[in-house]
Amino acid sequence: xxxxxxxxxxxxxxxxxxxxxxxxxxxxxxxxxxxxxxxxxxxxxxxxxxxxxxxxxxxxxxxxxxxxxxxxxxxxxxxxxxxxxxxxxxxxxxxxxxxxxxxxxxxxxxxxxxxxxxxxxxxxxxxxxxxxxxxxxxxxxxxxxxxxxxxxxxxxxxxxxxxxxxxxxxxxxxxxxxxxxxxxxxxxxxxxxxxxxxxxxxxxxxxxxxxxxxxxxxxxxxxxxxxxxxxxxxxxxxxxxxxxxxxxxxxxxxxxxxxxxxxxxxxxxxxxxxxxxxxxxxxxx
Amino acid sequence: xxxxxxxxxxxxxxxxxxxxxxxxxxxxxxxxxxxxxxxxxxxxxxxxxxxxxxxxxxxxxxxxxxxxxxxxxxxxxxxxxxxxxxxxxxxxxxxxxxxxxxxxxxxxxxxxxxxxxxxxxxxxxxxxxxxxxxxxxxxxxxxxxxxxxxxxxxxxxxxxxxxxxxxxxxxxxxxxxxxxxxxxxxxxxxxxxxxxxxxxxxxxxxxxxxxxxxxxxxxxxxxxxxxxxxxxxxxxxxxxxxxxxxxxxxxxxxxxxxxxxxxxxxxxxxxxxxxxxxxxxxxxxxxxxxxxxxxxxxxxxxxxxxxxxxxx
Numbered sequence: 148x149x150x151x152x153x154x155x156x157x158x159x160x161x162x163x164x165x166x167x168x169x170x171x172x173x174x175x176x177x178x179x180x181x182x183x184x185x186x187x188x189x190x191x192x193x194x195x196x197x198x199x200x201x202x203x204x205x206x207x208x209x210x211x212x213x214x215x216x217x218x219x220x221x222x223x224x225x226x227x228x229x230x231x232x233x234x235x236x237x238x239x240x241x242x243x244x245x246x247x248x249x250x251x252x253x254x255x256x257x258x259x260x261x262x263x264x265x266x267x268x269x270x271x272x273x274x275x276x277x278x279x280x281x282x283x284x285x286x287x288x289x290x291x292x293x294x295x296x297x298x299x300x301x302x303x304x305x306x307x308x309x310x311x312x313x314x315x316x317x318x319x320x321x322x323x324x325x326x327x328x329x330x331x332x333x334x335x336x337x338x339x340x341x342x343x344x345x346x347x348x349x350x351x352x353x354x355x356x357x358x359x360x361x362x363x364x365x366x367x368x369x370x371x372x373x374x375x376x377x378x379x380x381x382x383x384x385x386x387x388x389x390x391x392x393x394x395x396x397x398x399x400x401x402x403x404x405x406x407x408x409x410x411x412x413x414x415x416x417x418x419x420x421x422x423x424x425x426x427x428x429x430x431x432x
Numbered sequence: 433x434x435x436x437x438x439x440x441x442x443x444x445x446x447x448x449x450x451x452x453x454x455x456x457x458x459x460x461x462x463x464x465x466x467x468x469x470x471x472x473x474x475x476x477x478x479x480x481x482x483x484x485x486x487x488x489x490x491x492x493x494x495x496x497x498x499x500x501x502x503x504x505x506x507x508x509x510x511x512x513x514x515x516x517x518x519x520x521x522x523x524x525x526x527x528x529x530x531x532x533x534x535x536x537x538x539x540x541x542x543x544x545x546x547x548x549x550x551x552x553x554x555x556x557x558x559x560x561x562x563x564x565x566x567x568x569x570x571x572x573x574x575x576x577x578x579x580x581x582x583x584x585x586x587x588x589x590x591x592x593x594x595x596x597x598x599x600x601x602x603x604x605x606x607x608x609x610x611x612x613x614x615x616x617x618x619x620x621x622x623x624x625x626x627x628x629x630x631x632x633x634x635x636x637x638x639x640x641x642x643x644x645x646x647x648x649x650x651x652x653x654x655x656x657x658x659x660x661x662x663x664x665x666x667x668x669x670x671x672x673x674x675x676x677x678x679x680x681x682x683x684x685x686x687x688x689x690x691x692x693x694x695x696x697x698x699x700x701x702x703x704x705x706x707x708x709x710x711x712x713x714x715x716x717x718x719x720x721x722x723x724x725x726x727x728x729x730x731x732x733x734x735x736x737x738x739x740x741x742x743x744x
Contacts, residue, residue: 254497255526262497266521272487273522276494276502283455283477283500303518306487 148362156361158426159229160190164391165419166225170238172412176250177242178218179406180389180396181295184326184358185219188293188384189226191364192322197291201231204258211277211288213262214252215270216295216324223264224248224257232259268301270294274319275311282315289318289372296325296383299342305349311379312350319379320371324358326386346381358384392418433596436628437535438465439574440592444503445469447578448477454582455495457481457488459506466505466535466592485515492530493522501529501582507541508534508591512553523587524560531581532557533590538628538679539712539720540593549712549720555684557589558657564610565656567591569631570600573654576608584610593629593679595717600631600652613660615667619647622735622742623667623674625690627653630677630705630726637677637731646739656686661693668698672744675734677705679726701741703734 163186171177192212193199200206214223221241228235233247240246247256251265262273270292281288298304311319323342343353354367367382389395392415394407407415441464448454448470457479461467471478481488485506492502504511511534512519523530534553541548557563564584568574574592581588588610601616616631617638626634631652638648649667653660668674674694676687687704694702707724721727 253526262494263522263526266517269490269518269522272490272518273494273497275487276491276496277498278494279455279479279491280495280498280500303486303490306484307490310481310484310487310491 148365153361154426156190156194158423159194160186161391161419161423161426163190163222163225163229165416166229166235166238167221168392168407168412168415168419170221170225170241171406172409173239174241174243175406177221177406179392181216181326182219182222183390183392183395184386184388185216185222185293185324186226186390187359187361188322188324188364188386189222191361191368192291192293193226193230195365196368199259201259204232208288211261211274211290213264213270213274213277213290213292214260215264215267215298216293217265217267217297219295219324220248220250220252220265223252223260227257227259230259233257267295267298268304271304271307271311271319271321275307275316278316278318281318287318289320292319292321294321294323296323296342299323299345308346308349308351314376316379317373317375317377320368320382321379322382322384324386325383326388342383350378352378352380353383354380355383355385358386359390391422433598434571435465435594435596436568436571436574436592437594439568439571440533440577440590441466441469443575443578445473447582448474451501453499453501455479455500455502457492457502457504459483459485459488459510461505461535464535466533485510486518489515489518490522493526493528496523496528496530503531503533503578503582505533505535507548507550508537508553509541509548509550512550512556512589516556519587520560524563527562527586529585529587531578531588531590533592535592536594537591538593539724539726540595540717542594542717542720543714545714546711551679551681551707551712552684553589553591554656554680554686558684558689562586563657564588565591566610566654567627567656568654569628569652570597572599572603573608573652576603576605580609591628597629598632600635608654610655611658611660612655613651613653613663615649615663616652617648617650619649620670621646622648622739623664623671624648624650624677624731624735625653625664625674625686626650626677627656627686628679630679633726633728634677634731636728637735640728640732641735644736646735648735653686653690656689659689659693664690664693665697668694668700671742672700673738673742674700674702675705675731675738676702677726677731680706682706682708700743701738703738705730705734
């Protein structure tokens with residue numbers, strides 16, 4: 148990837164992060180840390196990988212994306228708004244009564260959302276259906292899933308992983324946002340690399356990547372989709388909860404699900420502004 | 433004597449011939465009377481999802497999102513209970529056009545015992561806003577179900593039994609619709625509302641009641657949700673009392689639905705003939721029907737009771 152391209156993506160990701168801080172702060176709801184961890188994955192997908200038309204959200208030939216990372220819908224919404232699927236103003240009504248942006252994504256309400264999301268462990272099954280439909284119509288579409296690593300604990304997810312190893316599902320790519328909380332690491336034995344073995348046991352191809360590094364993501368996604376007759380691809384993307392906002396990164400949020408208070412929000416925005424300024428200065432010389 | 437299962441299979445095959453967007457998903461039910469006729473003609477539109485009911489339901493949701501017309505078939509115990517979360521989250525809340533077909537419902541799983549005898553499926557599906565429920569009573573009604581279920585703008589649950597059942601009377605295909613029911617017998621003594629195998633028992637009960645001087649009106653409530661309210665209410669106005677018979681738990685089924693309708697619109701005595709909040713056990717379906725009190729005899733007994741309390 149060219150340095151200029153990378154810089155553009157990084158700038159976009161910073162702007163998305165600011166919007167996430169604002170929307171969770173304004174609505175006093177939504178998980179900041181799990182939203183921030185998945186930002187770079189979504190930015191890469193929506194600006195580099197996915198074939199979509201923001202002014203025509205239901206364009207039949209688009210790539211599909213099923214997003215089911217629980218608690219992280221602010222990231223998806225901020226990305227969709229910045230990509231032009233709907234007005235950024237909608238972000239400030241997130242989770243309000245009657246809002247377009249519900250606590251969990253709803254395809255009937257929000258342009259750019261392809262499938263109901265937010266319930267753990269169901270995205271890969273839905274993605275299978277999206278792919279099956281295109282197979283029956285004789286066009287090989289691509290379907291992407293973005294899920295949270297905590298979903299790998301859901302039994303129903305593995306039903307879908309097993310069923311997707313049947314022929315025909317090579318167009319499926321699942322990006323796992325692996326931002327494992329320290330507590331979960333001790334509670335669930337064999338996290339991390341065993342995820343690779345689990346997917347491989349079902350025949351899937353697996354790539355590991357730094358989920359905050361656009362070059363890594365590019366390299367991993369170059370392998371999607373497989374040759375005809377191949378297996379789906381799982382990308383295990385290591386991420387940091389709260390990435391970009393130090394108070395959230397350190398896990399010093401009082402409660403992970405609790406949004407920042409007014410002071411915390413202003414502090415987080417200052418930090419992100421500073422990062423933007425540094426990036427601008429870095430370009431000058 | 434033919435099963436509702438094979439009736440639905442016949443209707444499905446007919447539908448497959450005229451619509452190329454129908455996709456049948458099933459949980460390892462190849463070779464059964466419900467899947468085989470369609471699958472042998474349209475293998476490219478048949479997907480065996482294996483014993484993965486939860487994945488089957490989410491896959492059906494994906495197909496529906498792309499405009500396909502998925503029909504997902506599995507034993508009702510696993511389709512409605514095991515995959516309930518997926519049905520609720522991926523089909524009912526997004527209001528997707530998917531037809532769920534639960535087979536081996538009620539006591540018809542017989543010898544398999546309590547786990548497979550599903551008498552809670554209607555209660556589960558009724559509790560979901562937007563979910564419609566169809567329970568055909570014989571081969572003919574069942575063969576007419578597929579089309580209206582598939583054309584309905586929203587999720588539909590179809591409840592089928594395993595064994596052969598007697599025909600309940602002549603039926604026009606066009607009569608089958610969401611929100612519909614059929615008046616099988618007219619009378620002004622007592623209203624007998626029934627669905628599934630209990631329609632046949634209600635008809636038998638009506639014959640005995642007429643010998644006792646009570647003219648029973650028999651309604652086949654093949655659509656449990658939304659109820660054929662006008663049909664039921666106009667009957668209650670004439671008879672002033674009602675017995676509801678169903679092969680389901682007393683809680684959450686047709687009985688409660690009719691009682692609630694009556695309570696709010698025209699309060700009359702309503703009694704229920706159903707499985708009285710118990711689980712099943714192994715036995716032949718006919719033995720179980722006797723054991724759990726789901727025969728014409730119970731319908732006659734309850735009818736005599738409500739008749740003496742009738743309010744007109």
